[in-house]
Amino acid sequence: MTTLLIAFGLLFVLMCLRVPVAISIGLAAMLAVAAELGWKVFPVSAQVMVDGVNSFVLIAAPFFMLAGEIMNRGGLTRRIFRLANALVGRLPGGLGQVNVMASMLFAGMTGSAISDAVGLGAMEIEAMRERGYDRKLSAAITAASSVIGPMIPPSVPMVIYGALAGVSIGSLFLAGLVPGILMGVALMITVAIYAKLGYCPVEEKVGRTEILGALWAALPSLALPVIVVGGIYSGFFTPTEAAVVATAYAGVLAMLYREISPREYAGILIRVGSATGALFLIVAATALLGWIVTRSGVMIEVALWLGANVSSQFELLLMVVALCLVVGLFMEPIAALVLLVPILLPAVKILQIDLVHFGIVVILSLMIGLLTPPVGLILFVVAKIAEISIQQMIKAIMPFLLTLIVVLLILTAFPAVVLVLPRLAYGLPVW
Template sequence: MILLLGTLFILLILRVPVSFSLLMSSVIYLITHDIPPVAAIVRMAMGIGDSFPLLAVPFFILAGSIMNSGGITRRLFTFADTVVGHITGGLGHANILASIIFSGMSGTAIADAGGLGAVELKAMREAGYDEDFSLAVTGASSLIGPIIPPSVPAVVFGVIAGVSIGRLFVAGFIPGLIMGLVMSIFVYFQSKHRGYPKSQRATFRKLMQALKESFFALLTPVVIIGGILVGVFTPTEAAIIAVVYSLILGFAYREITWKDIPRCLKETADNTVSVMLIVACASIFGWILASAQIPQKLSLLFLAYVPNKYLALLLINIFLLIAGTFMETISALTILTPVLMPVVNGLGIDPVHFGIIMILNLMIGLLTPPVGMVLYVLAGVSHVAFEDIARAVVPYLIVLIITLLIFTYCPQIVLFLPNLVFD
């Protein structure tokens, strides 16, 4: 087992992609233990082929791509600005509200930052907001996407941990809204200090006009989440419905044509392949760990020295925050979930509660170097240096970590809705 973990660690230090690091270390282990390497191929196929819920991942990614191309994100931002633009730092609040609404459609932070973020940054730049403020708000608000359902990380966690994806989806509602509220409070005081403008309060007529133009776009999360809660379709089927609905809207708004579809499909394929390859390779690695009972042994060792649940949660949070700075979200979920779940179960922590905590921890990693995928996306759409964006988001990282601790030690915030809906 030292060989397996040591090889993985060395490969990661050498900056070998996570998927290939997992695959190579697993194959070396199989060879040295006289296990036919063909077992690796079998486990890879089973890792992604035996899981129906994983089909939701490419469809949610495709839905987000179509929404960004079909004028849906622009309409959402316009509506959000009409609703909250009159508050001090108006476009900052519109940025957050638009991310909350969009999070009910795409399920990924990257889709939010790349699509909606481009619209938000352009509007804030033209309105005279400082670049650092605009980028920080856009980056931080994009993290709400994977918390409020639907959520691609929640699907992956649910599959690996054997936790109800429906419960995970519902559990993200209140935490996501609280994240938005906390960010808005911070934006208000920051805007007050910097003297940022606010729009004139929209008249009822203007508000109704904005609602009319974005009404069917705003219905998207209602259709997706409502269908899951009512039991009309599963989360996987909801992802397909999201694709169909976003296509209908894109064509109805006449902002997407058949010529745009290949580009959306290519973008989806690129993102899906990277996610599925990690999951497939991690399934071999996880199978080896499970066969050697490594998670159980680590759990017993951890519980022997840290029997207190609250201290354990703090240590797990610190570990995940550090891991998130070096590992991509899906990679971290696939590698660490099997290791941490025995500890979580041993401490009597609700797996749904832990799932939201783990996802938020790793989402914060999207805003921290050296990986920081959201930072790279923002650098691409804004042409601002990666290092400058990383410095700008520091205040929001502090706010997010405080929010994380609140969710960690107040589990009812996370569990209230799923217990209400499913029990």
């Protein structure tokens, strides 16, 4: 136990010093292994880390990332924004509503909050600035709507969680649809309230011709999540094969749109390769830390303590939500997911919590952690895009952050809301 406390203390210190997450976790884990096994630390660490990433399911993650990057660079962003503007631009809040709707549509292409914030953020904030929107409000809406990305399939965090917990990725993809839509609706209501208070200009009404034209232009791109989820549930291909199909489909669309030159593909592959390397290094390092935690018996003690002292599923889930929001202050979602899930799973199984519901709650909690002041990663990304201070960003995001937390609590308290689509797909009772 002392060794683990030292390891986690070192991890916290290294992360406070802004040492990369994977290196921080790896050094802390190797220190713990060395304290127990001495010079065997190197062969043992190498074996455990290789085993940690030796998963067929994990291969889906880089392919989904590649598909999203190709579609982001291939003209999809502009088409999605045009469609969102045609559908909801006339609602109270105008481009604020477009911002949220575009994130919901774009989510099915990338499955990444950061990709959404970067891919759509600059375009959305600039468009809102030109229409007279307050820069701080524009940044807050952009940041809040970006966390919808990992909830609507395909989703890289869901792939990671499915591999860790042994849960059907297809079920996770279906389970994320309703929460993603609820998040979008809640944010749109919040934007409408701002509009009623006079913070948003009134937009011009879009004609039917523009709506049909925008829909026709975006329709091929919108088919991607349908192909992925439909293919998995029809049994036509596995989640990993679905990721490859999604990448191939994105490549065909990019060729048709002719907005990516052959030279740009090299840059795309380099960026995705770099991101994949960082992702797998985090998974490998966290696998080593998880191995030493399991070896210490702490996971069993935590599970037994929670099983004896937590009286209900909802109580445990509230504890998990609070833990994830705090962890989200200083750790990237993927690293936090890989670290926390193996520790919490035994207690979750003791209390017979549905693993799909648990996964959605954990992922959403960690995504909201990206918005949590003072060090939420998306706050810094969007503040830089909008050219405002982090203090202004934090003040502007608070109403939207509270809205998302309310949605999170509703999804935590009512599992049926999350599980309705997976249960319908398997022919099970909804309630």
